[in-house]
Amino acid sequence: MIKTIAILIGTRPNFIKVTQFKKIAAQKFPQFKITIIHTGQHYDEKMADVFFKQFNLTPDYFLNIAPASPNKQIADILIKLEDLTDKIGKPDVLLVPGDVNSSLAGAIFANKHSIKLGHIEAGLRSFDRSMPEEFNRLLTDELSDIFFVTEPSGQKYLLKEGKQKDDIYYVGNTMIDTMVAFDNDINASTILNDLKINNLPFVLMTMHRPATVDVESEFKKLVTLIKNITQKYKLVFPIHPRTIKNAKQFGLYNVFEENKNLICTEPLDYFAFQKLVKNCVFILTDSGGIQEESTFLQKPCLTLRPNTERPVTVDIGSNTLLPFNLEEIQKHILAIENGTYKKGEVPALWDGKATERILQALANLK
Numbered sequence: 001m002i003k004t005i006a007i008l009i010g011t012r013p014n015f016i017k018v019t020q021f022k023k024i025a026a027q028k029f030p031q032f033k034i035t036i037i038h039t040g041q042h043y044d045e046k047m048a049d050v051f052f053k054q055f056n057l058t059p060d061y062f063l064n065i066a067p068a069s070p071n072k073q074i075a076d077i078l079i080k081l082e083d084l085t086d087k088i089g090k091p092d093v094l095l096v097p098g099d100v101n102s103s104l105a106g107a108i109f110a111n112k113h114s115i116k117l118g119h120i121e122a123g124l125r126s127f128d129r130s131m132p133e134e135f136n137r138l139l140t141d142e143l144s145d146i147f148f149v150t151e152p153s154g155q156k157y158l159l160k161e162g163k164q165k166d167d168i169y170y171v172g173n174t175m176i177d178t179m180v181a182f183d184n185d186i187n188a189s190t191i192l193n194d195l196k197i198n199n200l201p202f203v204l205m206t207m208h209r210p211a212t213v214d215v216e217s218e219f220k221k222l223v224t225l226i227k228n229i230t231q232k233y234k235l236v237f238p239i240h241p242r243t244i245k246n247a248k249q250f251g252l253y254n255v256f257e258e259n260k261n262l263i264c265t266e267p268l269d270y271f272a273f274q275k276l277v278k279n280c281v282f283i284l285t286d287s288g289g290i291q292e293e294s295t296f297l298q299k300p301c302l303t304l305r306p307n308t309e310r311p312v313t314v315d316i317g318s319n320t321l322l323p324f325n326l327e328e329i330q331k332h333i334l335a336i337e338n339g340t341y342k343k344g345e346v347p348a349l350w351d352g353k354a355t356e357r358i359l360q361a362l363a364n365l366k
Contacts (some may be wrong), residue, residue, distance in 0.1 A: 006091035010039040010102025017097040017174045029359045036203025039102040040065040050269045077105035099133040107143040123148035124262035124309040151312035168309045170259045170350030171357035180352030191272035204280040205285045208240035216250045239264045265324040291319045300336045318344030
């Protein structure tokens with residue numbers, strides 16, 4: 001019988017996916033002891049502390065992994081996880097969310113220590129092997145014993161890859177659980193007043209992938225897109241440090257500084273960012289999770305990527321994949337403005353209860 005469950009997280013998006021486990025276990029599954037281990041892969045003291053405070057949930061253990069190459073980080077996680085479990089004992093189950101380096105490290109650790117491994121967001125595939133995350137997903141699933149999927153594509157790809165049907169659980173999306181649980185806190189955020197955009201139409205942008213911001217010709221297209229958007233809207237852009245660095249390197253940072261309708265912010269706390277998602281006219285992004293959040297809120301989202309590992313957001317949701325083509329982007333913006341853009345549907349089981357389904361599945365295991 002399963003009694004102890006460890007959850008390994010390494011990034012802020014990972015943390016957002018596991019905020020409800022301790023709460024739901026305490027309410028409905030008292031037989032479980034939940035331990036949250038933070039590798040520190042993306043540990044930023046200021047932002048991490050804000051997240052922990054907002055969710056009223058601090059990890060039980062920190063591995064304090066230093067910034068380094070993926071190989072060094074994964075190796076360090078393996079060593080420090082072993083040191084930790086030597087002290088506190090091995091869990092009956094290790095859960096790893098997502099597709100980051102800590103997800104893969106946790107999978108390798110569980111395999112080498114004969115610990116049952118559950119993968120949250122299993123089966124997602126972009127089929128783009130230029131993305132490190134794609135290898136992390138594939139390898140983590142190869143090492144997993146239990147697969148918790150967020151959408152139909154996850155089931156389809158896992159079965160195609162030879163995974164057993166009885167080991168696959170379609171549970172929904174734990175990221176949505178967090179949105180539902182903290183809806184009142186999101187609504188209470190003062191970010192619209194803080195940015196002086198209350199009652200103003202604004203667009204939300206997140207752009208940070210290397211294909212978008214590391215190549216000068218692509219960065220110049222981003223600058224043109226920003227100019228086009230800000231002719232009509234305020235544009236809120238929580239800006240990634242790499243984007244700032246490249247803007248300066250390409251001699252384009254002054255364009256950001258001089259644009260009065262462009263509001264560049266530091267990375268925002270969770271409640272503030274979700275308040276912006278809720279209230280913007282539409283979203284422009286090259287990110288992953290925001291495709292799901294916007295679909296849940298039925299908010300138009302234009303994702304400037306050739307592929308997505310979250311196809312349900314496109315197939316039935318409010319997300320659209322687009323090439324970084326300014327004319328094509330403008331066509332979809334016009335559709336949003338004139339009301340002909342798709343409304344989208346909320347995928348099945350994206351109802352705030354995915355965490356409970358995961359724990360119920362674990363409770364039913366022999």
